[in-house]
Amino acid sequence: MAALFVAGMPLAIAEGPMERGVEQWMERMHGAPCTRPYAGTFVVLSASGAMASSRIWQACDGQRQLERVEALSGTPRTVFRRNDEVRTFWPQSHVVRVDRREVSGLFPSVPVVTGAAISQFYAARLLGQERVAGRVADVVWFKPQDSLRFGYRFWSEKDTGLVVKLQTLDAEGRVLEQSAFSELDLNAPVRADQLSRQMDATAGYKVVAPSVVKTTAQDEGWTLRQSIAGFVPVSCHRRAVSAADEATGVLQCLYSDGLASVSLFLETFDARRHPAQPQVSSMGATQMIAQRVPPDAWLTAVGEVPLQTLRLFAGQLERTR
Incomplete structure (x- = not known):
C-alpha cells in the first residue's frame, strides 16, 4: 500500500479506490446528514490557535432536517435549525433570535447552489482512508483550479x-482551519419531532425576529460589472437593524461556487460609525474587507476565500441607481 504526502501529511492510498467526480462527492456529502440520526462533539481549530467546540444533534423526518448545536465554548448559546429556519437561544439574556439560513448540512455549512459548475473550479482526488472519531472515512482532496478559492480536504464517513x-488549505497547502468530530454516535436516539419541540419551546424567552425582505441586488440598484469566475448569486435579503429603519437597513447578497461562499453586506455610509480607511481582517479561513463604495455606501465583504477574491468582488461592485 503506497503513501502520498499532501502538505506534509502522509495518507495511505486505499486498495481499489472508488473514483468519484466533484459533483458525485458533493452529492454524497450533502445527502449524508439524513442517512441516519447522529450526535457528536464537533471541534473547530484555526491556524492562529483559536478553538471552539459544540455538541451537535441531527435528525431528519421526511423533508424536514432538524439540527441542534450547543456551544461548549464562548458565550452560552444553543442554535436550532429546521430546514432553513434558525433559532438561536441566548440563556443568559433570555432572548431567542429567529432567522433564516440557506445552507446545507455540511460542516462548515455551505449554501445549496444551483447553476454553479463546481467541477470547473475544483478537481477531486481520493487520497485514501483514515479513522476519525472511531469511524473509517474516505479522505478526499478538492484542489482549486485557480487562485480565487481555497483548497479543501474532506473526511467522508465510509458508510454514510x-x-x-x-481542512481548508491555502495556496501553499497550509491548513488555515480544521474542524472535526472528536466523538460521534451514528446510532444516537435522536428524533426530529423531539428537536422540533425543543426548538419551539420559547416560553420565558423574548423572541426577536428582525424584518427580512427577500430581494435581488439588481432590484436594490447594485450589480457586478463582471461576474467573479464560478460564483453565482444564491440569495439577497434586506435586513432591518431596528424597527425604525425597515426601509433601509443592511442588504446582504450571498454568492457561492457550490463550496466557497462570499457575503456582501451593504449599508448607507455613516462617517460617525464607519472609518475613513478600508479595513482588512483575517481569522482562520475567513477573510473580511470593509470599505466605502461611492457614492454613499459602506461595503463589508466576508468569505472563506482568498483576500484577492473579496477585492475582486469589491472592485466589480457598481451602483446602478
Whole structure:
C-alpha cells in the first residue's frame, strides 16, 4: 500500500479506490446528514490557535432536517435549525433570535447552489482512508483550479458519506482551519419531532425576529460589472437593524461556487460609525474587507476565500441607481 504526502501529511492510498467526480462527492456529502440520526462533539481549530467546540444533534423526518448545536465554548448559546429556519437561544439574556439560513448540512455549512459548475473550479482526488472519531472515512482532496478559492480536504464517513473532518488549505497547502468530530454516535436516539419541540419551546424567552425582505441586488440598484469566475448569486435579503429603519437597513447578497461562499453586506455610509480607511481582517479561513463604495455606501465583504477574491468582488461592485 503506497503513501502520498499532501502538505506534509502522509495518507495511505486505499486498495481499489472508488473514483468519484466533484459533483458525485458533493452529492454524497450533502445527502449524508439524513442517512441516519447522529450526535457528536464537533471541534473547530484555526491556524492562529483559536478553538471552539459544540455538541451537535441531527435528525431528519421526511423533508424536514432538524439540527441542534450547543456551544461548549464562548458565550452560552444553543442554535436550532429546521430546514432553513434558525433559532438561536441566548440563556443568559433570555432572548431567542429567529432567522433564516440557506445552507446545507455540511460542516462548515455551505449554501445549496444551483447553476454553479463546481467541477470547473475544483478537481477531486481520493487520497485514501483514515479513522476519525472511531469511524473509517474516505479522505478526499478538492484542489482549486485557480487562485480565487481555497483548497479543501474532506473526511467522508465510509458508510454514510457524512463529513466528519474538514481542512481548508491555502495556496501553499497550509491548513488555515480544521474542524472535526472528536466523538460521534451514528446510532444516537435522536428524533426530529423531539428537536422540533425543543426548538419551539420559547416560553420565558423574548423572541426577536428582525424584518427580512427577500430581494435581488439588481432590484436594490447594485450589480457586478463582471461576474467573479464560478460564483453565482444564491440569495439577497434586506435586513432591518431596528424597527425604525425597515426601509433601509443592511442588504446582504450571498454568492457561492457550490463550496466557497462570499457575503456582501451593504449599508448607507455613516462617517460617525464607519472609518475613513478600508479595513482588512483575517481569522482562520475567513477573510473580511470593509470599505466605502461611492457614492454613499459602506461595503463589508466576508468569505472563506482568498483576500484577492473579496477585492475582486469589491472592485466589480457598481451602483446602478
